[in-house]
Amino acid sequence: MTTLQPNLPPSSQSWGNILISHARQHPLVATGLLTATVAVALLLLQSLIQIVRGEATLFAQFALLGGSAGFLATAAGAAPALLLRGIRQSTEDAMLGFAAGMMLAAAAFSLILPGIDAGTEMTGSALGGGILVVIGLFLGAALMLGLDEFTPHEHDKTGPCGPGHERCDRAWLFVFAIALHNLPEGMAVGVSFAQGDISVGLPLATAIALQDIPEGLAVALTLRAAGFKPGFAVFIAAGSGLLEPVGALLGVGLAGGLMLAYPIGLGLAAGAMLFVVSHEVIPETHRNGHQTVATLGLMTGFSLMMVLDTALG
Numbered sequence: 001m002t003t004l005q006p007n008l009p010p011s012s013q014s015w016g017n018i019l020i021s022h023a024r025q026h027p028l029v030a031t032g033l034l035t036a037t038v039a040v041a042l043l044l045l046q047s048l049i050q051i052v053r054g055e056a057t058l059f060a061q062f063a064l065l066g067g068s069a070g071f072l073a074t075a076a077g078a079a080p081a082l083l084l085r086g087i088r089q090s091t092e093d094a095m096l097g098f099a100a101g102m103m104l105a106a107a108a109f110s111l112i113l114p115g116i117d118a119g120t121e122m123t124g125s126a127l128g129g130g131i132l133v134v135i136g137l138f139l140g141a142a143l144m145l146g147l148d149e150f151t152p153h154e155h156d157k158t159g160p161c162g163p164g165h166e167r168c169d170r171a172w173l174f175v176f177a178i179a180l181h182n183l184p185e186g187m188a189v190g191v192s193f194a195q196g197d198i199s200v201g202l203p204l205a206t207a208i209a210l211q212d213i214p215e216g217l218a219v220a221l222t223l224r225a226a227g228f229k230p231g232f233a234v235f236i237a238a239g240s241g242l243l244e245p246v247g248a249l250l251g252v253g254l255a256g257g258l259m260l261a262y263p264i265g266l267g268l269a270a271g272a273m274l275f276v277v278s279h280e281v282i283p284e285t286h287r288n289g290h291q292t293v294a295t296l297g298l299m300t301g302f303s304l305m306m307v308l309d310t311a312l313g
Helices: 015-023 027-052 057-082 089-123 126-150 170-191 196-224 230-240 243-254 261-285 290-310
Strands: 154-155 159-161
Touching: 015 027, 027 126, 057 170, 057 196, 057 230, 057 243, 089 126, 089 170, 089 261, 089 290, 126 170, 126 261, 159 230, 170 243, 170 261, 196 230, 196 290, 230 261, 261 290
Parallel strands: none
Antiparallel strands: 154 159
16 A cells, blocks of 8 residues: 655645645644634624625625725725835835724724624623624634645745645645735625624724735735836735635624624634734834834824724714
8 A cells, every 4th residue: 555655745745645734733723723723614604695685785895895805995095006115114114004093992992892882782791792792703813824824825934834835836825825914904804794783884894905905005015125027016915805705704704693603703803903913014014113004104104093983883
């Protein structure tokens, strides 16, 4: 019987064997990803009946509009990269800090707090409501940690990572990295509209769209700096925004069925966003010695989102 030799180079192994080998090396992360994936699948499954019956059609339309706004904002932000070769690193770090601040505030004010309120109303206990959201937070973090660990991708400063990255074209590695950032944002928009509550969904969709403008420019300029042509860099950066309406539809499906799925879904989206901000965005803004301007940008974004949530919520 023929067996796979453990010392074979990754390029000669199948994707299945590469992933299995990586899972054996990172069993806890693999278990977390599997658990989160099963939970997401169950949440989606329990909402299919409502979607098929048309009961969630209006909510899905709201979510799709909110996700599309994020896509358009990403494309608008990326467009100047057709002419710009780059911007000062301190400016880019401040822009990313601003986006991180808006994401943090959105997670807190538009996801976690409404999730606790909804969970408290359903369970009749503030503790019960908080526990439901915490479950979602850790599911979201486990999902993003697993995707980050098991998806081949590349970051501008740290280089390629993930199992099988040697077999992927560099352009696709950048695309996968962008996808890991935009998917949870779309999911957050979808979950926030899952119960048709405009006071929850509108501030969050607005915040996500605003922070997508500097994020789109930063992504396009990063691709240009990596050696890609201006048109291709803008196309990829703008196209990455398409994951936001896709994620929005996924999010509205996650939390659009059983009532208990709503606070858990809000927590899951918040956990995914918090993971991205803490694991990727903030370290990136502090990597180049511009911590002060990045922190001021974060505080500005956080404050703006807080005001938006108060005004539109």
